[in-house]
Amino acid sequence: MGARARLIVVMGVSGSGKSTIGSALGVALNVPFLDGDHYHAPEAVEKMRHGTPLTDDDRWPWFDRLAIAMKEAADQRGQSVTACSALKRSYRDYLTQAAGEPIVFLHLAGKKEIIARRQADRPGHYMPATLLDSQFEALETPAADENVITVSVADTVEAIVAEALAALAVEAKP
Template sequence: MGVAGSGKTTVGAKLAHALGVEFIDGDDLHPPANVQRMAAGIPLTDADREPWLLAIAARLREAKRARRGLVVACSALKRRYRDLLRSKGAADTRFVYLAGDKPVLAERLSSRRGHYMPAVLLDSQLAALEEPGPDEQVWVSDIRETPDAIVADLLARST
């Protein structure tokens, strides 16, 4: 979890590969209307995000029922989004928060090509972000570390 530019897709794909499980980029599950809004620089509302979160929750539920591992890259900016993913998806979902400061995130977004999420939406994502509380049992990783170092740390924590 984390805002745009935090490395969710890169770290998530590497983690899934290391674990030998499926990877889903949550961005691929956005309804077309959401993609159009973001591409136009319009921040999503909670109502816009709900069908997207429910689609991700369905994937979590399916993986849980099939007893197979799954890594999903998803912003999950607000606590209620994370709660929804656990309640409608899988209660034992483990979140990893890829935390970084605005200058690092802005630099990454300015160099990113071929993604519908423009850098101008970073401020709205940072404003919407509710950093996880200790009671959520979210693992926090610093995005200044390399993706490989983050994955190695996550694998060490999971054993």
């Protein structure tokens, strides 16, 4: 990967473990973790809570808010890790453009059955399991020319983070 990435986005469908892995990666790197879910507009959260998928018009302002927060966190601490679905290439490209610098995307990939089980074990999350099919339909698997690391969600949190750290060519900080 060369130079140390300032902005890392943990991406994938709902229930893939973005928040769990992103938080653990942030701890391992001793840098801020931002959960993209916290940057959604209240109206967008209500749409999802009621089982309505977001439109691109719902997402663009979210990406703008997220890009600003990611950069500010990285400016303060040298690096940041963010959880964000970033399902389509156009979303990843937009987020990178809004950030104004390269982003390394850590794609958490897995079979729908595994992710559906994990989603069912998340009581109280606003994203209902009924939207999982729409998430997989929207997912554009990152292409070889994108700045992406793909890891399987089938392993433990510790193993996924270790694989991500190795791919990022960095070591965990105390």
